[in-house]
Amino acid sequence: MNVAEHLPALQIVLPLASAPLAVLLRDRLAAFVLVLAATWAAFAISILLWLQVGETGPMSYAIGSWPPPWGIEYRVDALSSLLLMLVSGIAAVVLPYSRSSIEREIRPEKHTLFYALFALCLSGLLGITITGDAFNLFVFLEISSLSSYALIALGKDRRSLTASYQYLIMGTIGATFIVIGVGLLYLKTGTLNLADLGVRLQAMTSHRPVLAALAFLTVGISLKLAMFPLHQWLPNAYAYAPSAVSAFLAATATKVSVYALLRFYFSVFGETAIFQRLPMEDLMLVLALAGMFVASTVAIFQDNLKRLFAYSSVAQIGYIVLGISFDSVTGLTATIVHLVNHAVTKGGLFLLLGAVIAGIGGVTLARAHGLARVMPLTSFGIVLCGLSLIGVPGTAGFVSKWYLILAALEKGQWWLVFLIVLSSLLAVAYVWRFVEVAYFRAPRADLAGVREAPLALAIPAWILVGATLWFGVDTSLTVGSASRAAAQLLGVAP
């Protein structure tokens, strides 16, 4: 048996298997080491897959050797390999951080559960990304969702329970819509394989059940990716979850949902069905713009930094959706690049906020007065990530914005160009609320003894901050993979 052949299966199996084992071990340290090993292995595998796909093109793996479309197919192409690398990479950074972070935020007897849930959530997210089967995608979506509800509820703050419950309700509605959509497609075509669906649906683009399936899938996935106005669950979930969970979910969960949307739109329904028969472009355009402006404006008036940046996430998802609405290679490149860039930026940001919580016990703006005096490095890191959210050159955010503007110009839509740049000025406003509080206010008396974040928290956070800066300077990985993936999705390149 050649191990290299089975990398796609191992990508999922390793983290998935580590979850029950972690529970059985019952020892905090052993569970941590096990899940860490599985996560790092998953990251290594995703890199190997990415390299392999870059060399030989998309690859297909038949689970249990049942050939597709009968068996479940795992399919790795430019887009999914990039996402696999992103998700497992973020997990590989967040997990070491969580060991120190949950000491403060989660009761010790729950720690093994935390690691198990983390591994489950990771394998669910990786599964959505790698699978080529519509129902399998739903199953993985549920795995990741259920584990993330539990992860959020682990937070010390009792409000995390309501946040988790809210997310549970909304997420379940979303999942139900998705399964209805998948069911309708199965009814019409008799297949669940995504590629096969794409072929069969071409003949029935005007059939009403197909359009209904599209509608159900759109709404269901939009709930999961927190597209405005279906984002209500997100701010509370991010704000009250344990720090490591906030960071992991903010960086990966919504991004993987965007991936699912892209997959259904472009690989299953193809261009002909949706972007010409239904006014999907306009719909997404309007929702994206509304999200960018409304959520950014709301963010300006938040007093809790985690909520502030959670609303910023909703706005940034607006950029991602905006790129989809252009239905062009440049637009999709913008979407995919921003997906990666925003994941890295927000991941780093929430890790740093976790360090702030560890230092001063909370992240309300009132508490963070003079933060820069007591935690200068952490504050500076938050500012750097904030600059990336604004889109300042030299940071990852600038690259995404460049492609968005270019995509709008290609369509000749000048008004959109101005709306894009105008919304980034709103980002200046909310980022500068932090700057003015942290740098211009005198620290409160009880912050006198506060020290800079411990290395166990600082190193993972700064890895992501470093990546944010790196992807703003060297874009060969992000833009290169994204443009290849965009071309593949639109069928312009193999």
Added chain:
Amino acid sequence: MIAGEALVLAAFALPAVGSVAIALCGRRPQLRETATLATAVLLLWCTLSLLPTVLAGGRPGVRLFELLPGLAIAFSVEPLGMLFALVASALWIVNSLYSIGYMRGNREEHQTRFYVCFALAIAAAIGIAFAANVFTLFVFYELLTLITYPLVTHHGTDKAKAGGRIYLGLLIGTSMLFLLPALVFTWHVAGTTDFTPGGILQGRLSGFALGGLLALYMFGIGKAALMPFHRWLPGAMVAPTPVSALLHAVAVVKAGVFSVLKVIIYVFGTETLATEASTDWLVVVAGFTIVAASVVALKADNLKRRLAYSTISQLSYVVLAAAILAPLSVIGAALHIVTHAVGKITLFFAAGAIYTAAHKTEVSQLDGIGRRMPWTMSAFTIGALSLIGIPPAAGFISKWFIMSGAAAGGHFAALAVLIVSTLLNAAYFLPIVYAAFFRPLPAGDERQPHGEAPLSMVIALMLTSTATLSLFLFSSPLLQLAEQLVAPK
């Protein structure tokens, strides 16, 4: 050519590396200030060594890396960038000398942060000066804004915070709203953003689109302080005076007008613009800014505020000269970047010296101060003469070229604006000189005796005022550089 490449890189890297050294020496003020001065001297040596090559028609450059496919961070030294880099690096030395006196004399806090940000700002300014394409220029333009923010808000007071908000809001706002779309559009239309003699847009854009793009660039470059986007400059005057002096007479504002000139000469091309009627509005806007800012300056009692509005007015000289599009006025525009920088930094130095020695900030408090601070006020007088444009100060030369260009191009309205503004300049500067030397000290002032400011400040003042005079006498190297802009070798 390898030597040229190395020098270009060194010029950019020196202040950046210097800032690290300054940060490391933070706990030892003597060492820290030595590091600043040493870096500044080395930088000047670098830029001076590049000068002969550029004068001989060489364009040393280096391509660092591609940020996005086809869009590189690249440097290339051409005459205008050479001028700007020379001014910035030469004045940095003098300004560092001055800062040492000022920051110690006023017992300012956070001095290490101050010197670190200063060095980084110079690195960004050099990046702007040597930028080989609009993209590189934009990147360093934005970095310059961010790096100077801690300098503007140095005092950390509510007033500094408010000034910082306006500073950042207007500069980031205009550059994001207008400059970035202009840049992407240029790339979209021309497929390149390289600065090319003759421009890159000829035959690709015309009519409304060309005029619109010009508007995006002109208002997008908020650092040029074209009205109505000028408010950041007076707002930034809350900064310590050395910051106002170097950044808001030299590095930041000159980066603005420098970018305007670069864009007009190397992106649009003067010939392309001359054939388009849709671009004439720029003369009007610049002319309006010149006169309106002068009128505001006339009324301002706060000395730094008066200087700030004078700067706004003088910056638009450069924009106006560029907009006239005549070869002579383009030479004048390039020269004015230098002459105004030297003259205005002298005035700011004087204002800071007065504040340090006498704690006076208002024009109406300056009666008789010339007798106590003769050196300072003599330097102030020379700077004022230069800004008005009276020989033997350097300002005369650049004004001469601008006006000749306006006359040659038949822009008599522009000529009239320049004459009116000269009168206004005289009206807001000469009363200060008169009051300082010929009015008696106000009663009660005898009880607070003070002399000149600390020595290092006076030396800095004397250096820049001497430079103001000597640039009038020895202007040929500058002229040679500027002439290459209109008649490339």
